[in-house]
Amino acid sequence: MTTPAPTPKREDLHRIADLCPQRWVQHYTRSKLSSDPVYGAVAKEVIGTSQPILDIGCGIGLLAHYLHACGHLLPVTGFDYDQRKIDSAVAMAASAGHTHLNFAAGDARTGLPEFSGHVVILDILQFFTEPEQDTLLTAAASRVAPGAKLIIRSGLQDDSGRFRITVLVDYLAKACLWMKAAPTRYPNAAQFQRVLTAAGLKVSIKPMWGGTPFNNFLIVGER
Numbered sequence: 404m405t406t407p408a409p410t411p412k413r414e415d416l417h418r419i420a421d422l423c424p425q426r427w428v429q430h431y432t433r434s435k436l437s438s439d440p441v442y443g444a445v446a447k448e449v450i451g452t453s454q455p456i457l458d459i460g461c462g463i464g465l466l467a468h469y470l471h472a473c474g475h476l477l478p479v480t481g482f483d484y485d486q487r488k489i490d491s492a493v494a495m496a497a498s499a500g501h502t503h504l505n506f507a508a509g510d511a512r513t514g515l516p517e518f519s520g521h522v523v524i525l526d527i528l529q530f531f532t533e534p535e536q537d538t539l540l541t542a543a544a545s546r547v548a549p550g551a552k553l554i555i556r557s558g559l560q561d562d563s564g565r566f567r568i569t570v571l572v573d574y575l576a577k578a579c580l581w582m583k584a585a586p587t588r589y590p591n592a593a594q595f596q597r598v599l600t601a602a603g604l605k606v607s608i609k610p611m612w613g614g615t616p617f618n619n620f621l622i623v624g625e626r
């Protein structure tokens with residue numbers, strides 16, 4: 404029997420959105436937190452464990468706030484190369500009074516913070532070349548503590564209509580300046596199996612489409 408993902412109350416999600424600095428980001432956040440299945444999927448993997456979390460490519464820190472709303476009060480460290488987003492994440496955590504949430508700016512292509520616990524990578528691998536993806540996955544896996552998990556959401560490269568929609572929306576995100584970069588390369592399932600198994604993790608890969616049109620998969624590596 405599978406455990407259902409913890410679901411925060413609607414008013415908690417609205418409270419998170421209200422922390423955002425601009426009106427349009429508030430609307431985006433409200434809709435993303437209530438419709439994107441990834442936050443519930445990560446919550447399901449980590450709630451009830453006692454390990455801290457490193458969120459690589461954390462954006463404005465939505466996962467950290469979502470987990471808090473699910474009752475997950477352990478430290479979350481967010482890491483992103485977009486200084487504007489890190490500034491917003493720091494301001495939002497301060498407004499909410501969440502001292503267990505920390506955010507740091509840095510480029511995951513040139514190194515990751517020292518860390519041991521769960522590691523999360525949501526929707527950032529498409530910005531990397533294949534060697535950069537392999538290097539990041541290996542570095543992330545080395546930070547997964549015994550009993551902890553590497554939890555990844557990524558669009559996978561294949562010849563489906565879902566994949567074409569995923570690419571189109573990533574280009575739109577760059578065109579409207581929400582993302583600093585256009586996509587570079589999408590990983591594939593064999594690559595995750597190869598790199599994460601070599602790093603000592605037990606890997607599972609399953610579709611995570613929810614109500615979205617995207618070709619997204621949840622990849623979990625467990626140590």
Ligand SMILES: C[S@@+](CC[C@H](N)C(=O)[O-])C[C@H]1O[C@@H](n2cnc3c(N)ncnc32)[C@H](O)[C@@H]1O
Nearest residue numbers: 460461462483484485510511512525526527530
């Ligand atoms: C699609 S957003 C996902 C945000 C967040 N993970 C979420 O799901 O709410 C991708 C994030 O990856 C960040 N990113 C892209 N390349 C990066 C890099 N080389 N180092 C660190 N962060 C990066 C972007 O700034 C952006 O915030």
